[in-house]
Amino acid sequence: MAKQAAAQQISRVSRPRLYEQLVEQLMEFIEAAQLGPGDTLPAERELAERLGVSRATLAQALVALEVLGVIDVQHGTGAVLVYRPNVPSVIKGLREHRNRLPEIVEARSTLEVKLAELAAARRSDDDMKAIDKALDVMAGEVASGGRGAHGDELFHQAVTAAAHSAVLAQLMTFISGMVLETRLESLGQPGRPEQSLASHRKIADAIRARDSAGAAAAMLEHIDLVSDVALLKNS
Numbered sequence: 707m708a709k710q711a712a713a714q715q716i717s718r719v720s721r722p723r724l725y726e727q728l729v730e731q732l733m734e735f736i737e738a739a740q741l742g743p744g745d746t747l748p749a750e751r752e753l754a755e756r757l758g759v760s761r762a763t764l765a766q767a768l769v770a771l772e773v774l775g776v777i778d779v780q781h782g783t784g785a786v787l788v789y790r791p792n793v794p795s796v797i798k799g800l801r802e803h804r805n806r807l808p809e810i811v812e813a814r815s816t817l818e819v820k821l822a823e824l825a826a827a828r829r830s831d832d833d834m835k836a837i838d839k840a841l842d843v844m845a846g847e848v849a850s851g852g853r854g855a856h857g858d859e860l861f862h863q864a865v866t867a868a869a870h871s872a873v874l875a876q877l878m879t880f881i882s883g884m885v886l887e888t889r890l891e892s893l894g895q896p897g898r899p900e901q902s903l904a905s906h907r908k909i910a911d912a913i914r915a916r917d918s919a920g921a922a923a924a925m926l927e928h929i930d931l932v933s934d935v936a937l938l939k940n941s
Contacts, residue, residue: 726797728767731757733793747777747785762896769894774799810884811933815926817877818862822909822925825868826918833868837910840864844903854899858889861906865925868913892932905931 735756736747747753754764768785771777774796777785825833844857862885866878878885892898905928912920 726800728757728759728763729770729796729800730793732767732771733791733796736787736790741787741790743787743789745787746783747787749784765894765896770800771796772894773803806884807888807933810881810888811929813881814885814888814933815929817874817881818865818929819922819925821866821869821871821874821878822913823918823922824871824874825865826913826916826921828870829868829913829916833864834914836864837861837868837913841903841906841910844899844906848899848903852899853894854903855889858902858906859886861910865909865913888932892934895934898932901931902928 732753735753741747748756750761750764750768754761757764768777768779771785772779775788776791776796778788779785829837840857840860840863842857843860844854847854847857862878866875869875892902905924909921909924909928912924
């Protein structure tokens, strides 16, 4: 009986997710190479070969580190080390972020869908110009091989401004840091920048047509798209 009781108390050890294992390897590499803030990591192809993983898997781990502010991935330059934390703190940060992701998506669905609806009803010609300019910025970034993160941010800011709701704008400012995390993760998925740009254009077209219901529906569809982040799924 005692053996059975003891056996029942033993809980299964959770298996670290693949990207968590790879993040640990990356941190160990950074430590071994004695890289410091401002230093650039090797190119993705070289890193993938050294670590024995695919470039797609490596990209997920790099996005995870970028979300936590450990590195800054710059198009044309590569991954630049911002600071060098210890492995336990990085893994803890990843898990905390993963756990709060559903709430971030919930907040975005609540706020940004309403903002798109209001923007279609209230936007001025200047507001529309700002939205179109943001689309042009993102299109240029994507065409040059980038993620389009800056243009993505400008687009959502322009839609928020076009809604002319000071309180909702303040709420968006409050969650902007958390939204940035999900933006980096989403745009780090293969093919996602192009998909995101297309859904932005759909939102913009509805706002241009002053179609409030259409703008709200298009924004909800967009939030559903960008919340599908492979990084945070079991793998």
